[in-house]
Amino acid sequence: MKRTTKKRLTRGVMYLIFVAAILALVLAADWAAIQKAFFNVDIARDAFPDVIVIAAKNTIVYTAIAFAGGMVFGLVLALMKLSPVAPYRWAATIYIEFFRGLPALLVIFTFAFAVPIAFQWRPPGGSAGAGLLALIIVSAAYIAETIRAGIQAVPKGQVEAAHSLGMPAGWTMVSVVLPQAFRIVIPPLTNELVVLIKDTSLLFIAGMAIQQQELTTFARDSVSSVGNSTPLTIAALMYLAVTLPLTRLVAYMERRGARGR
Amino acid sequence: MKRTTKKRLTRGVMYLIFVAAILALVLAADWAAIQKAFFNVDIARDAFPDVIVIAAKNTIVYTAIAFAGGMVFGLVLALMKLSPVAPYRWAATIYIEFFRGLPALLVIFTFAFAVPIAFQWRPPGGSAGAGLLALIIVSAAYIAETIRAGIQAVPKGQVEAAHSLGMPAGWTMVSVVLPQAFRIVIPPLTNELVVLIKDTSLLFIAGMAIQQQELTTFARDSVSSVGNSTPLTIAALMYLAVTLPLTRLVAYMERRGARGR
């Protein structure tokens, strides 16, 4: 068979399958029921403004705190891991591997319940504070790896060129390596931010006051009190409103970065 | 100051700080309390064999199911996303972006409770089945992106060389691209496996019978029934026993891969 004939045929069949699949979905689904369950306008209206002023706000606040804390702590860990002093490297490696290997939920639970009991010490901010502390501790492990990889991704030739000019190690790090590492890590750090946004949904396990609820907890709570799934739809849209632009941005930056080299 | 003198001094100070930090930790912590709370031998003994034959087993079974399902579905999505037929690309893109932007917990909750009501359809295996289905659906989105990236990471020159030899597209994909893509994606897929292992800890929200409990649920359950945190320690060790070798393996493969090129 000739090339184009064959191609046209395969394409045609593929379009047909696609249309058939769409049709099947449209006909099989009970759209009235779905709309009633997931897109109930009255219930949606009731969810406002709380879903914004409480739930979305808390999700953002928790994410910001966890990210800021994770950045500070993660940078320290990254520098420790690249330190010439072996015990620092070991300590950082153990920490990072440990917390990357555990479910965040387990860590949050441990910090909210087990740690205060064992140490007779409560993190500031009560159980939500404990949960956030756990998120910081977990995200620091991931962020540390990201930053370390970024620093190491700066070509060795850059450091060598700086050294050849007589620049000492400290200045080389500050003026040559970190500015380049920073650009390299922006995309993976943004991804980490997206992960954190989603991980705030685990904080409920620590126990929260109603003013402290974030999106997922808020949605689950509303679903059971109104007996309808529309709050889930709203929460999902809220998440996507934040995460989608961020992931698109990462994709864009990565494409640009790949071209830039 | 001369180079070595200065270096010796900084090193010395850094070691001192490290030793001081360790000492502070050792002296400040109430080791007896910690041991009693987290390393209680009697309670640890009681946790066996259930923590193995039920909890660890279920974690592995759930992970395996979610990974297998995610692989099959993810491969289909990846091929759709690379398809010359635009609607397939769009459908795959929308699916992938949607599910990567939502917390897994929210998706599990939706599939376990909202979907069956709206669609009058229950996934096999009750709510645990629904939770697993949600994990499959979420992981498929991530796996699809991984596989697509792997296929695209095979240098264009490979396809061109095959075409120059007269090899048709299908054979080129099978004999030249996929074998190389497969090697490229093993490390990120292993990472995805680690993520899934940890994400099985979210399944509890869908409800589970005792026989269905995975590690985190089992640990949380035991903590409240025995009033001691040792089960958390055991669960953590179990997770690490699986995740640590896997992440080390990934690191090893990535190092070897980086050198191989």
Place this chain on the structure above:
Amino acid sequence: MTSPAYDHAIDVQKLHKSFGDNEVLKGIDFHVDDGEVVCVIGPSGSGKSTLLRCINQLEVPTKGRVLVEGVDMTDPETDLNDVRSRIGMVFQSFNLFPHLTVTDNLTLAQRRVKKRSKADARRCALENLAKVGLEDKADAYPAHLSGGQQQRVAIARALSMEPDLMLFDEPTSALDPELVGDVLAVMKTLASDGMTMMVVTHEMGFAREVGDKLVFMDEGVIMEEGDPVEVLSNPQHERTQEFLSKVL
């Protein structure tokens, strides 16, 4: 060889190629005859690779025609893979299949495209490896070969499809200087065996010694073509003079 049923081995007619707004080939007309060795030179970005890639349709031309042994490559009804299997192509970056041994690199297309038996394909592979002086590397993986060896395997791979003509895109420019010689030697043997060849190269020595015709390209057009010795020693066009003064 019996007299062929076509005018030229390669016949490029009014060829244009744009990438987006960037017109890279601006109306190329030229041909290569059976048994002829044509060398193409020109500054970076002048469109040499693109021209070569248009010939076996790795790039689809924007306008114009390319006939290979009389078959119109731009006609949608042409069975591309069939014609391609008669055109050997050698890339600057070798493009060996890294997951296959040297022999498997040489037998893959023979078996999939020419449907040869495993034994036949292997026999042909070993013959061609011998031609490039690498029969002892039959079971090695590409990663274990030097650049020069890889390029010679790439040539052997193209040869094992028994092509009627060969396209070379800067086959030696990714090689360390001392490895260049072996590859050029193989190409010289090919040429003296009567292979029709089109070679993009910076190796002026090779062009002078082996080439039947030299083509100088600049900014998507052919500026000058003719006998290599003549063009190199007495370039007519100003751009050619400028280029050669820098390169020689």
Place this chain on the structure above:
Amino acid sequence: MTSPAYDHAIDVQKLHKSFGDNEVLKGIDFHVDDGEVVCVIGPSGSGKSTLLRCINQLEVPTKGRVLVEGVDMTDPETDLNDVRSRIGMVFQSFNLFPHLTVTDNLTLAQRRVKKRSKADARRCALENLAKVGLEDKADAYPAHLSGGQQQRVAIARALSMEPDLMLFDEPTSALDPELVGDVLAVMKTLASDGMTMMVVTHEMGFAREVGDKLVFMDEGVIMEEGDPVEVLSNPQHERTQEFLSKVL
């Protein structure tokens, strides 16, 4: 220049360097005098780059001494950064700082190491850009320059530290053939201005024309050294003959 307080600009004594089990330099002895241009040739992997990098201690030698203007670089009490700022180094891959403009590339080390004012540093930068013919690129970013321009900026960057000697590691081998000329021209000017230079290169023409001494290295030892014209036309050692026959 007043008579210096040292014997040789560069004095390499019994230098050994191993990477793990792999001994890459196996006892190198040689020196470069003030104002001398020494070219180093040799096959890939023979240790040319490693030798150059040992001189300014980018690699720490395993055994032996390196004296630069009489200062022992291997002595732990030496202030390395001070000596390094007097040695200009130019790499095969340019290694410009991609996040800085051309001017900032040239002023960074002046300001950080020489503690020059912004204005002084800028003045010196522009002077040196003029020397390499790129004053109009002062505000461009490296990514917007051609390879040849980048390499000339790299030379200007080294010059702006006002070094007493310069090391070049295959400064033209990453360049397209037509861009090589500009870089070599800059290097020739430098040489004729009396700069002490050590150049690893494959450009035999440059070595012949500009070099005061040619060093042939193979497998970590200096096989042969002498007047470039002599070594190139009449190599004494069998390995040198073999190498030159391939390269020339």
Place this chain on the structure above:
Amino acid sequence: SSEPEAAEGEPELLSAGNLTVCTDAPYKPFEYPDKASPTGYTGFDMEIIDAIAAEMDLEVTIKDAGFDGLQSGASLAAGQCDLVASAMTITEEREANLDFSEPYYDSKQSLLAEAGSDIASIDDLDGTKVGVQQGTTGAQYAKDNVPEGAELVSFPSDAELYAALSSGGVQAVLQDLPVNLEHTDDGNYEIVEEYDTDESYGFAVKEDGSEDLLAAINDNLQALRDSGDYDTIYEKYFSTE
């Protein structure tokens, strides 16, 4: 283990002037969200606590937490709250980890199933899935009494429990009677059997260091009963006309 004479001491609280109360909401009619309420929650427990706190001149903060952690004493020991008010049954096992107030409500267990389904008693549960809430007396009762072929599925809170029943994830729910009764309002589900487990709810405080608080709670609970306010609230939620 309560010491009445300690009542005069100022109870020690997590934050002064504020009573932090953990509860597992929603658990209608005992605790469920209500935007109109200053604490964000209302219900029988919530109103009793509000009344007691008002007597003690304390503000109330309600925190929603998993019941499992509440009944095990972990939330109290971890310092998440001063008091648990979550329809929690007074049991011996729990007494080992926390201290209960005097009982304030008497309850039973019950079995909820779809109206008109084959399930008429606990013996019909063979081969079905039965939903229970993790760590509750209902879960314990079910474990002890369902036939061997029944599968017990435990959920973190009553919210998922009822959602699972309506979505068909489980065929019946074994839960405290007043709570199950709430789910019979629309007529789709009915109580098919009640079990007289003779259980009473109590408020809970942590084992050590909350003696003053417990005494004050007990005193004020008694005062509510004496003043008739308790009955008013009780009538509001459990009137049987």
